[in-house]
Amino acid sequence: MSTVGENISRIRKRLGWTQEELALKMGYTSKSTINKIELGINDIPQSKIAKFAEVLGTTPSHLMGWNE
Numbered sequence: 406m407s408t409v410g411e412n413i414s415r416i417r418k419r420l421g422w423t424q425e426e427l428a429l430k431m432g433y434t435s436k437s438t439i440n441k442i443e444l445g446i447n448d449i450p451q452s453k454i455a456k457f458a459e460v461l462g463t464t465p466s467h468l469m470g471w472n473e
Contacts, residue, residue: 407470409454414443416461416468430460 407415417427417439424436424443431453433439441447449457458465466472 408445409449409468409470410443410445412468412470413439413457413461416463417443420461427460431456 413427417424422430424439428434428436428439431439438447442449454465454468458468461468464472
């Protein structure tokens with residue numbers, strides 16, 4: 406089962422986006438936040454899961470790995 410960070414990384418790469426591009430779309434000031442989320446260093450606040458799903462064009466349940 407993939408982690409949320411792994412799923413975000415996989416979808417981001419499939420879309421051809423850099424970590425910096427995703428950070429900007431999410432409203433973060435730095436790509437380091439995206440890097441830490443993808444590596445599993447930082448947890449994603451529950452309130453951001455829906456935003457990540459929207460920006461990445463997927464569903465929250467897919468990001469969470471519930472319907473792999």
